Amino acid sequence: MSVLPLTYIPDQILRKKTRKVSKLTDEMVSLTDDMIETMHAEHGVGIAANQVGRNLRIAYIEIPEESEENGELTEAMSYLLINPEIIKRVGIREIDEGCLSIPGFRGNLSRSVKVTVRAQDINGKEFRIKAENLLAQALEHEIDHLNGVLYVDRMEDAEKLYLLDPADGAQSQTNMTTINIWNMRHFAQPVVRKS
Numbered sequence: 126m127s128v129l130p131l132t133y134i135p136d137q138i139l140r141k142k143t144r145k146v147s148k149l150t151d152e153m154v155s156l157t158d159d160m161i162e163t164m165h166a167e168h169g170v171g172i173a174a175n176q177v178g179r180n181l182r183i184a185y186i187e188i189p190e191e192s193e194e195n196g197e198l199t200e201a202m203s204y205l206l207i208n209p210e211i212i213k214r215v216g217i218r219e220i221d222e223g224c225l226s227i228p229g230f231r232g233n234l235s236r237s238v239k240v241t242v243r244a245q246d247i248n249g250k251e252f253r254i255k256a257e258n259l260l261a262q263a264l265e266h267e268i269d270h271l272n273g274v275l276y277v278d279r280m281e282d283a284e285k286l287y288l289l290d291p292a293d294g295a296q297s298q299t300n301m302t303t304i305n306i307w308n309m310r311h312f313a314q315p316v317v318r319k320s
């Protein structure tokens with residue numbers, strides 16, 4: 126296993142709808158191991174294959190046992206998702222979100238309260254996840270990635286995008302400004318949101 130270099134905006138691979146996996150090869154299985162290791166190294170809760178430069182419909186999500194969301198304790202969960210699709214969304218809520226591919230920033234946006242996702246596991250077997258809270262948010266975020274969509278595309282107001290204080294532990298691998306990121310919204314495709 127190895128830690129892979131992340132892709133950052135404005136890398137075009139983050140704007141492509143990723144390619145469906147018809148048969149999981151050994152190389153793809155090894156990629157999933159590397160994605161997991163990379164996500165751990167970057168302290169993320171999710172990662173999509175195009176965030177490590179691979180045009181494949183594969184994502185991994187790992188929700189830690191203790192989440193800071195609302196100060197609530199959540200159950201630890203991890204999911205490897207091959208060809209995931211959201212098949213149902215319920216409700217709308219406002220939340221804060223960040224992304225490993227947009228380091229140093231967070232934004233406030235609307236996400237669903239609950240989602241149902243259909244995906245395949247590493248053996249190609251189909252399964253479904255009914256999710257709420259942080260897991261629902263992570264599923265929407267990662268499946269957006271696989272569709273070439275970033276959280277900033279879903280924001281309504283530039284003032285809701287803010288730069289983290291580097292003293293708070295934010296990485297500063299980018300000298301992007303808020304205006305730069307805001308102007309990059311929707312540059313590949315329109316986002317159609319059904320609620």
Ligand SMILES: [Zn+2]
Pocket residue numbers: 223224225226266270
């Ligand atoms: Zn992301």
